[in-house]
Amino acid sequence: MTQQTVAAPRSGGDPSAPVLEVTDLHVTFPNDRGPDVKAVRGIGYAVRRGEVLGIVGESGSGKSVSSLAVMGLLPESAETTGSVRLYGEEILGLGDRELSKIRGKTVSMVFQDPLSALTPVYTIGDQIAEAVRIHTDASKERAAARAVELLDLVGIPYAAQRAKAFPHEFSGGMRQRAMIAMAIANDPDLIICDEPTTALDVTIQAQVLEVLKTAQRETGAAIVMITHDMGVVAGFADRVMVMYAGRAVEVGQVDDIYYRPRMPYTMGLLGSIPRLDEGAEGPGHTALVPIEGTPPSLSALQPGCPFAPRCPLAIDACRAEEPAAEPVGRTGHLSACIRSGEIEEHGWSPQDVYPLPAIPEAPAAHVPREQRETVLQVEGLIKHHPLMKGAVFKRRIGSVYAVDGIDLDIREGETLGLVGESGCGKTTTLMEILELSRPQRGKVVVLGKDTATMTQRDRTSLRRDLQVVFQDPMAALDPRFTVADILSEPLRTHGYPAGAVHDRVRELLELVGLEPGHAARYPQDFSGGQRQRIGIARALALQPRLIVLDEPVSALDVSIQAGVINLLDELRGRLSLSYLFVAHDLSVVRHIADRVAVMYLGRIAEIGTVDAVYGAPSHPYTQALLSAIPLPDPHKERERRRIILRGDLPSPADPPSGCRFRTRCQKFLILNEEEQKECVQREPQILPLRGPAEDHGAACHYAERVEVI
Amino acid sequence: MTTFLLRRLVNYLVLVIVATSFAYLLAGAALDPRSNYQGRNPPPPEYVVDKTLNEYNLNDKTPLLERYVTWAGNVATGDFGKTWEGVSVNEEVGRRIGVSLRLIILGVVLGSVTGVFIGAYAAVKQYGAFDRGSTFGSFVILSIPTVVIAVLLQVSAVFANDILGLKFFQYTGEYTPGLEGGLLTHALDRVQHLVLPTLTLALTQVATYSRYQRNMMLDVLGSDFVRTAMAKGLRRRTALIKHALRTALIPAVTYFAFTFGVLLAGTTFTEKIFGWHGMGELLIDSISRNDINSVAAVACFAAIAVLIAGLLSDIFYAILDPRVRIR
Ligand code: SF4
Numbered sequence A: 001m002t003q004q005t006v007a008a009p010r011s012g013g014d015p016s017a018p019v020l021e022v023t024d025l026h027v028t029f030p031n032d033r034g035p036d037v038k039a040v041r042g043i044g045y046a047v048r049r050g051e052v053l054g055i056v057g058e059s060g061s062g063k064s065v066s067s068l069a070v071m072g073l074l075p076e077s078a079e080t081t082g083s084v085r086l087y088g089e090e091i092l093g094l095g096d097r098e099l100s101k102i103r104g105k106t107v108s109m110v111f112q113d114p115l116s117a118l119t120p121v122y123t124i125g126d127q128i129a130e131a132v133r134i135h136t137d138a139s140k141e142r143a144a145a146r147a148v149e150l151l152d153l154v155g156i157p158y159a160a161q162r163a164k165a166f167p168h169e170f171s172g173g174m175r176q177r178a179m180i181a182m183a184i185a186n187d188p189d190l191i192i193c194d195e196p197t198t199a200l201d202v203t204i205q206a207q208v209l210e211v212l213k214t215a216q217r218e219t220g221a222a223i224v225m226i227t228h229d230m231g232v233v234a235g236f237a238d239r240v241m242v243m244y245a246g247r248a249v250e251v252g253q254v255d256d257i258y259y260r261p262r263m264p265y266t267m268g269l270l271g272s273i274p275r276l277d278e279g280a281e282g283p284g285h286t287a288l289v290p291i292e293g294t295p296p297s298l299s300a301l302q303p304g305c306p307f308a309p310r311c312p313l314a315i316d317a318c319r320a321e322e323p324a325a326e327p328v329g330r331t332g333h334l335s336a337c338i339r340s341g342e343i344e345e346h347g348w349s350p351q352d353v354y355p356l357p358a359i360p361e362a363p364a365a366h367v368p369r370e371q372r373e374t375v376l377q378v379e380g381l382i383k384h385h386p387l388m389k390g391a392v393f394k395r396r397i398g399s400v401y402a403v404d405g406i407d408l409d410i411r412e413g414e415t416l417g418l419v420g421e422s423g424c425g426k427t428t429t430l431m432e433i434l435e436l437s438r439p440q441r442g443k444v445v446v447l448g449k450d451t452a453t454m455t456q457r458d459r460t461s462l463r464r465d466l467q468v469v470f471q472d473p474m475a476a477l478d479p480r481f482t483v484a485d486i487l488s489e490p491l492r493t494h495g496y497p498a499g500a501v502h503d504r505v506r507e508l509l510e511l512v513g514l515e516p517g518h519a520a521r522y523p524q525d526f527s528g529g530q531r532q533r534i535g536i537a538r539a540l541a542l543q544p545r546l547i548v549l550d551e552p553v554s555a556l557d558v559s560i561q562a563g564v565i566n567l568l569d570e571l572r573g574r575l576s577l578s579y580l581f582v583a584h585d586l587s588v589v590r591h592i593a594d595r596v597a598v599m600y601l602g603r604i605a606e607i608g609t610v611d612a613v614y615g616a617p618s619h620p621y622t623q624a625l626l627s628a629i630p631l632p633d634p635h636k637e638r639e640r641r642r643i644i645l646r647g648d649l650p651s652p653a654d655p656p657s658g659c660r661f662r663t664r665c666q667k668f669l670i671l672n673e674e675e676q677k678e679c680v681q682r683e684p685q686i687l688p689l690r691g692p693a694e695d696h697g698a699a700c701h702y703a704e705r706v707e708v709i
Numbered sequence B: 001m002t003t004f005l006l007r008r009l010v011n012y013l014v015l016v017i018v019a020t021s022f023a024y025l026l027a028g029a030a031l032d033p034r035s036n037y038q039g040r041n042p043p044p045p046e047y048v049v050d051k052t053l054n055e056y057n058l059n060d061k062t063p064l065l066e067r068y069v070t071w072a073g074n075v076a077t078g079d080f081g082k083t084w085e086g087v088s089v090n091e092e093v094g095r096r097i098g099v100s101l102r103l104i105i106l107g108v109v110l111g112s113v114t115g116v117f118i119g120a121y122a123a124v125k126q127y128g129a130f131d132r133g134s135t136f137g138s139f140v141i142l143s144i145p146t147v148v149i150a151v152l153l154q155v156s157a158v159f160a161n162d163i164l165g166l167k168f169f170q171y172t173g174e175y176t177p178g179l180e181g182g183l184l185t186h187a188l189d190r191v192q193h194l195v196l197p198t199l200t201l202a203l204t205q206v207a208t209y210s211r212y213q214r215n216m217m218l219d220v221l222g223s224d225f226v227r228t229a230m231a232k233g234l235r236r237r238t239a240l241i242k243h244a245l246r247t248a249l250i251p252a253v254t255y256f257a258f259t260f261g262v263l264l265a266g267t268t269f270t271e272k273i274f275g276w277h278g279m280g281e282l283l284i285d286s287i288s289r290n291d292i293n294s295v296a297a298v299a300c301f302a303a304i305a306v307l308i309a310g311l312l313s314d315i316f317y318a319i320l321d322p323r324v325r326i327r
C-alpha cells in the first residue's frame, strides 16, 4: 500500500502512534440461564494510517463482535475488558457522549446487509447529510450538497436525483455504496468494514471493493476489513489476522498467511476453498480439504487448544493448555499452535496435514459423452410470470421474463452447473424442471420422458428418479420429525418393503457420513453441515438417477462446505448419479461440475465444458463474472485486471432489445457503430465457438476467447 | 396517493352503509316500540297506537323491509326519523354529538400519545423498573372492564376530595348547573368535570398502546439502522428517537383504526356512569326505550367515527412511511 502522509489526528493523541491499537480485548455476554458466552477472548492488533488489516474467520469466531466492541456499539449487557487506543488514547469504556464524537468522525463503519442498515423512512441523501452535520456545523444546504458529492464519488449515477430516493428504491450494491459514502463523509482515519460485500452478487462485490479502494485512496484512512471470504482480503489487505473461537490464531503479512500458513486451522481454511484458478481434472480429481467437526461452543470451552478436536495434528500436549501466539518464520508472523515450528520446518502444505478422502470415478466417465444416455433435456424453455398491480383488483401490467428460451442437456454421470447472479432465472429453471408438467413453452424431457405428454403414473415413478436438495437444510426438514421419520417417509410413500425400511435408513446415514445411531434425533440437534447431509440422504433414499441441487452449500461456512462438496463428489462416482447443480458460486461449480451454463436475465450466455468456459470464457458477461471473483492468492490478485461491469441488472420485466447484456457489456463500448447496431437489434444465439467438435458455445455476436483468471 | 385515499374512502363508505343498515334491521327486529304504549295506564286504543307508530315509521305491522326502505329513503335526505315520542332524532343527536366528540378526541389523543411514549421508553429500558412497572400497570388496566375503572375512579375522586377538603374532582355531569361566575369559572368547572371521564377512556388506550408500542420498539431497537445511526456519531438518545421511534411509529398508526372501536364501546359506559348526555348514553337509553331510529342513528355515528379513524390512519401511514407514499 502506498505510504500516506500522516495527517494530524483529530483526537489530540500521539500522531506517531497507530490509528487503532487493541490489546487483550475480551467480550463476554452474560447468560442468565447457563454459562456466559465468551465471544472474544483476548485479541490484539494495531493498524496504522493507510494500512489494510483483514480479519478473517467463520461465523461465531468473534470477528464482528470485536469490532463492535471497539466502537462501543455492543448491547449494554456485554462485558468488555482490555484496551482500545485511538492514537494512543484509551477509548474503551468512554461514555456515549465522548464516543459519539469519535464515531463517524475518526472511525467509521460499513456494515453488512445494507438494506437493514439504512433507516427505511429517510432518504439516502438525508442520511448522508445527517452524518455530515453531526460532526461539522455545515448548513442544511451545504450538507445536502456534500451528500450529493459523496454519492457521486462512490459512483452513483445521477447523484443529485438519486439522493432523494429512499433505501428500498436502491439496489443492494447501490445501498452499500451509500453506506460507504456515509462512512467517508467526515474523512475518517479508520474505516471498519464488517462483511461489506457478503450479501452482494459477485460483479457488484467487485464494484463495491473498487469503491472501497477509491475511498481509501481519497481519505488515506486505515481499513479493518472483516470477512469470511479469504478471497476478498487477498488482494486488498496488507496484513491478515485469522480468528477462531474468539482468539486470533494466526497473524501475519498477507503473503505469509496465504503462502506459508503455520496454524492448522488457517491451513484447513485455505485448503477447503474450491479454487477458480485450478482446473478440475474431471471426476476423480483431488478432493477439497475438509475440516471435520464444528467450531466449539463459546460458552463451554474445553481447556487446551480450541481447535484440537478438529485438528489432524493434535497431540496430547495440545489439550493441556491453550497455546499463545508465538513468532514463527518471518518477522511479524505469529501462530497460536504448539506445532507451528514443525510445520515450518517441514514446509507442510494443507494437503500434507489433512487426510484427503479418495473420490471414486464415475463408471460412465470413460464412455464418450455422445454415447451416454441423456438424463435431462431442456429445449426452448420459457417461463413468464405475470406482473400484477393493485391490492384488491389485480390487473396484469406486463410480464417478468424469468426464463426466456433456454436449452441444455445432461448426460448420464455428468454434472451440469447452472450459474448466474440473483435474478438471472436459474432458480425458476430448476423449479420448472421439478414441476414435471407441460411448460409454458418449450420442452422438458426427463430420462427420456417428455413432461408434456406424460401420464400421472409416469410422473409418480419419475419422482423417484428425480430428487432435489435445497439450500436451507432447516427449512427443508420438518423439525417435528426425527431423522429416521424424515428418511423413511419417501421410502414408505413409494412402497418400499416395510421390513427393510429400518436397514435402509441406517445405510443412508452411513452413506452420507452420519452416525446411524443418530437416527432417532431431530434435525435441530444437528449442525448446518450435518443437516445438509440429512437432506442429501433423503434425496438418495429412492436411488434416484438425477439430483437437482439448489445452492446446496451456500449457507455453510467454507470449512463445512468442503466436506459436503466432497461428499457430493464421492456419491456421484459411487452411485452413478447425474447432477444439475444450481449455484451462484463459480468456484464451487468449477470444482464439482463437468459442464457449466452461465445465465443472464433469463437466457444462457455461455455453455460448455468447465475447462473451456473457465479457461477461455468467450462471452463478455462470463469474462466479467470470472474476473470479478477474488482469488485466495495475493500475488495473482494484485496482478489481475478486473473487468468492472457498469450498473445493475436491468429489470427482467423489461429486458433490453437485442442482446440482453448490452446495457452493461464492456465489449459493446469498444465496438464501432455498425457493430453496436447488431447488438441492439439482433438477439445473439448460442453458437459453437470452434466448430461443433468442441463443447463450448456463447451467445454473443462478437464472442472471442479471453483468459481472465 | 390521492387515488389511493379516494379508493379507501369509497370502501369505508360502503362499510358505513352496510353497518348502519344492519344496525337498523337488527334493532327493528329485536326492539318493540309498541310495548311502550301498552304499558300505559290506561292502555291507549290500538288504532291510536298504530296511527302514532305509523307516523314515526315504527309500526311492527308494516313488514320490516318496507320500514327499512322508508327509513333509508329519509336517511339519504339527511333525516334520521323520529324517536318513539316524536322528537326529531336529528335534533337529539345534534345536541349530543359535541359532548361525545369532546370525550372521544381528548381520550384518543391523550391515550395514544402517552401510550406511545410509555411503550417506547419501556422498550429502551427493557426489564428495568419502569418497564416492569408499566407492563404490570397495563395488564391490570386491561384486565378491568371500563365500567369498573370508571367506578373506581369515582370512588377515588370522592376520597381525594375528602382528603384535600375541596371539591376538585367532579364526577357527575358535564358542568355544574346554575353556576355563578365569569367565563373563567365556567371553563375551570368544565375542566374539573372533564378530568375523570377522559381519564377513564385514556387509561385503556394508554395500556393498549404502551404494550403495542413497546413490542414495535423492541423490534427496531436491535436493528442495524439504529446501529448505523450511532456509528455515524449520533448520541444514543437521538438515534433512538430520530431513527428507532420514528420507524416504530408506523405500525402504531395502523393500530389506531383498530383500537378506536374499543374506545367507542368504552365511551358508552363512561358517559352513562358520569352522567354525560352524549351519544353513548343515547344508545343505552334508546335500547331500553325500544327506540329503533335512535339506535340506528347512533350506529351510523359510530360507523362514521370509525371511518374517520380509518382514513386518518391511512393518511398518517402514508405520511410516515415513504414506501407507501410512492404509488
Ligand atoms: S496446538 Fe495442537 S491442536 Fe491446536 S492447532 Fe496446533 S497442533 Fe492442532
Ligand code: SF4
Pocket (backbone or CB within 6 Å): A619, A620, A621, A659, A660, A661, A662, A663, A665, A666, A667, A668, A679, A684, A699, A700, A701, A702, A703
Ligand atoms: S452481443 Fe454485443 S452487447 Fe451482447 S455480449 Fe456480445 S458484444 Fe456485448
